[in-house]
Amino acid sequence: MGCIKILSDAISNRIAAGEVIERPASVVKELVENSIDAEAVKITVQVENAGTKLISVTDNGRGMDSDDALLCLEPHATSKISHAEDINRIYTLGFRGEALPSIASVSRLRLRTRRHDDIEGSEVLIEGGKFAETNPAGCAPGTEINVRELFFNTPARRKFLHSRSTEERHIQETLWGLALGHPAVSFELIMDGKTVFSSPCCKSLLPRIQTFFGKELQDNLIPVDASGPAYRISGFIARHGFTKNSRREQRVFVNSRPVESPSVFAGIRDGYGSLSHDGRYPPVFIFLDMDPALVDVNVHPAKREVRFRESREVTSFISSSIRDALRNSQAPTVSVSRDLPLRSILAGADISYAPKKNVQDSIGGLGKAVESDIKIPVRGSQLEVRPFKPQTGPSNTAERPVEQDFESVSELRILAFLDKTYILASSANGLVIIDQHAAHERVMFERILDSAGKSRTLSQKLLIPSAIELSRSEVMFLEKHRKHFMALGFEIESFGANTIIINSIPDGLHQDNLKGLFSDMLADLMDEGKSNGKIDEAAIARAACRNSVKANDLLSFEEARSLLHQLSRCELPFSCPHGRPAVINISFKELEKRFGRRK
Ligand SMILES: Nc1ncnc2c1ncn2[C@@H]1O[C@H](COP(=O)(O)OP(=O)(O)OP(=O)(O)O)[C@@H](O)[C@H]1O
Numbered sequence: 001m002g003c004i005k006i007l008s009d010a011i012s013n014r015i016a017a018g019e020v021i022e023r024p025a026s027v028v029k030e031l032v033e034n035s036i037d038a039e040a041v042k043i044t045v046q047v048e049n050a051g052t053k054l055i056s057v058t059d060n061g062r063g064m065d066s067d068d069a070l071l072c073l074e075p076h077a078t079s080k081i082s083h084a085e086d087i088n089r090i091y092t093l094g095f096r097g098e099a100l101p102s103i104a105s106v107s108r109l110r111l112r113t114r115r116h117d118d119i120e121g122s123e124v125l126i127e128g129g130k131f132a133e134t135n136p137a138g139c140a141p142g143t144e145i146n147v148r149e150l151f152f153n154t155p156a157r158r159k160f161l162h163s164r165s166t167e168e169r170h171i172q173e174t175l176w177g178l179a180l181g182h183p184a185v186s187f188e189l190i191m192d193g194k195t196v197f198s199s200p201c202c203k204s205l206l207p208r209i210q211t212f213f214g215k216e217l218q219d220n221l222i223p224v225d226a227s228g229p230a231y232r233i234s235g236f237i238a239r240h241g242f243t244k245n246s247r248r249e250q251r252v253f254v255n256s257r258p259v260e261s262p263s264v265f266a267g268i269r270d271g272y273g274s275l276s277h278d279g280r281y282p283p284v285f286i287f288l289d290m291d292p293a294l295v296d297v298n299v300h301p302a303k304r305e306v307r308f309r310e311s312r313e314v315t316s317f318i319s320s321s322i323r324d325a326l327r328n329s330q331a332p333t334v335s336v337s338r339d340l341p342l343r344s345i346l347a348g349a350d351i352s353y354a355p356k357k358n359v360q361d362s363i364g365g366l367g368k369a370v371e372s373d374i375k376i377p378v379r380g381s382q383l384e385v386r387p388f389k390p391q392t393g394p395s396n397t398a399e400r401p402v403e404q405d406f407e408s409v410s411e412l413r414i415l416a417f418l419d420k421t422y423i424l425a426s427s428a429n430g431l432v433i434i435d436q437h438a439a440h441e442r443v444m445f446e447r448i449l450d451s452a453g454k455s456r457t458l459s460q461k462l463l464i465p466s467a468i469e470l471s472r473s474e475v476m477f478l479e480k481h482r483k484h485f486m487a488l489g490f491e492i493e494s495f496g497a498n499t500i501i502i503n504s505i506p507d508g509l510h511q512d513n514l515k516g517l518f519s520d521m522l523a524d525l526m527d528e529g530k531s532n533g534k535i536d537e538a539a540i541a542r543a544a545c546r547n548s549v550k551a552n553d554l555l556s557f558e559e560a561r562s563l564l565h566q567l568s569r570c571e572l573p574f575s576c577p578h579g580r581p582a583v584i585n586i587s588f589k590e591l592e593k594r595f596g597r598r599k
């Protein structure tokens with residue numbers, strides 16, 4: 001006789017429960033999702049002893065009749081799908097018919113439920129998966145489920161629970177996620193008799209964000225709203241430069257389901273043009289809506305992850321939507337006060353800029369002479385702006401002299417330089433501080449990227465080609481990504497097994513210490529490839545700028561001014577390509593506050 005047996009329902013339910021119900025927060029998630037699916041507009045969650053003693057979820061949703069009250073606790077019992085093809089059009093949060101039997105198999109559960117039109121409701125008691133009692137019950141319309149002594153019959157699972165505060169934090173985080181995804185539902189969380197939060201239903205997401213994450217974060221958000229043929233994105237994203245040190249404030253909802261998705265995170269990272277391997281994450285609260293057939297929600301036991309049919313499309317849709325939202329936002333980067341974007345400061349100076357595509361100036365300032373300097377009409381006159389050139393670099397004799405009245409043309413007056421790092425300027429509204437290194441990196445990054453792939457890629461031919469010895473892995477890496485390097489204006493030849501010859505580099509990059517630049521760049525990129533997996537032109541340009549721009553260059557006023565002009569023409573002028581702020585404003589309002597002149 002063979003040795004294979006079919007497991008009893010009790011055992012298989014408990015095994016399934018192990019996957020679905022990891023900790024008290026999983027119970028909260030499943031019960032609240034059921035309440036949302038039942039179209040409740042008021043959900044109250046009560047927890048005792050971090051959920052190990054009691055988790056109670058009460059809703060005013062549609063309720064169940066007495067038959068369903070019993071049936072819902074059976075495995076694979078669901079009202080949400082009935083045919084195999086329904087799996088491709090799931091609009092509800094639940095669909096498997098697994099949550100309630102799983103919870104019931106590892107706790108003592110009491111269900112009370114009543115439909116709105118019924119005169120009385122039903123009560124079902126079930127302990128460790130075994131039905132104990134069913135009775136008619138006098139209860140309010142809706143459903144109340146009490147889960148007591150979670151994991152009482154699975155002591156190993158109970159032992160794996162973390163400290164009380166950790167489990168409470170998970171419960172709160174879970175509920176925040178669901179509440180953010182459903183602003184039209186009112187939520188209350190009570191822990192050990194104390195209200196932790198109570199969030200009435202709201203039309204907009206912002207009050208809820210403020211309740212959960214504070215006013216400062218809310219003040220630093222801008223809306224995002226875009227539609228493509230297959231997707232729509234809405235919600236709020238952080239202004240450029242406002243970042244946090246964890247992903248906690250990156251909340252993503254796909255068809256209102258809170259999810260974690262690498263494709264979405266990649267889109268966010270690309271959209272901001274910054275990498276998260278430096279440990280900073282811009283907060284985002286985004287809702288992605290799409291035909292349910294384009295997303296598989298059945299890939300994770302806790303329904304936390306989803307798989308997109310066209311994940312690259314999703315990534316690029318998110319990335320371009322975020323980019324557009326940032327570009328359209330008037331507000332500046334991280335700042336003590338956020339009233340004063342650089343663009344508007346400069347706009348206040350009556351300066352209009354030549355269209356971006358006409359810009360030909362040398363940004364690094366270390367390249368060849370400028371063919372056509374930018375003409376900037378200023379109060380009726382024509383002002384020439386020279387390219388930015390750090391004083392420590394080689395001199396550029398072909399530059400033309402600068403107008404005497406350069407300082408007077410703008411209300412943004414450069415006041416001083418601090419620590420060979422910051423440009424201090426005054427505007428009509430206060431003090432503006434520019435990190436010259438970050439600003440220069442941004443300007444150079446956009447310029448290099450702008451010319452990438454164009455037939456007229458701007459690159460500087462080296463008078464003396466530079467031979468560089470690389471390690472085997474560096475050579476292989478370079479080979480693999482050669483086309484991206486070429487697109488940016490690097491002209492590289494192999495010379496022997498481990499030696500390469502560089503004939504050209506993108507215009508604006510420093511030519512001095514090319515060996516150092518190249519090996520630092522490759523080290524950065526190889527690291528990035530490991531953590532992020534994606535090496536493209538943007539990644540290479542970022543690495544090139546990071547390693548080419550040097551801090552501590554002493555600038556002249558004129559060079560600083562030119563840098564600001566160039567920065568103001570950038571698409572995302574308020575941060576460096578790695579997401580750190582390039583400009584900070586301190587408004588007079590802020591100064592007055594600090595000096596106690598106003599409250
Ligand atoms: N709060 C509730 N109000 C009304 N009906 C409910 C409620 N909770 C559960 N139900 C009913 O019980 C059924 C079973 O719930 P259960 O959570 O086990 O499965 P599901 O939600 O269908 O799928 P999943 O396992 O993915 O959550 C639901 O399909 C629903 O019909």
Ligand SMILES: [Mg+2]
Pocket residue numbers: 030033034093094095099100
């Ligand atoms: Mg469910």
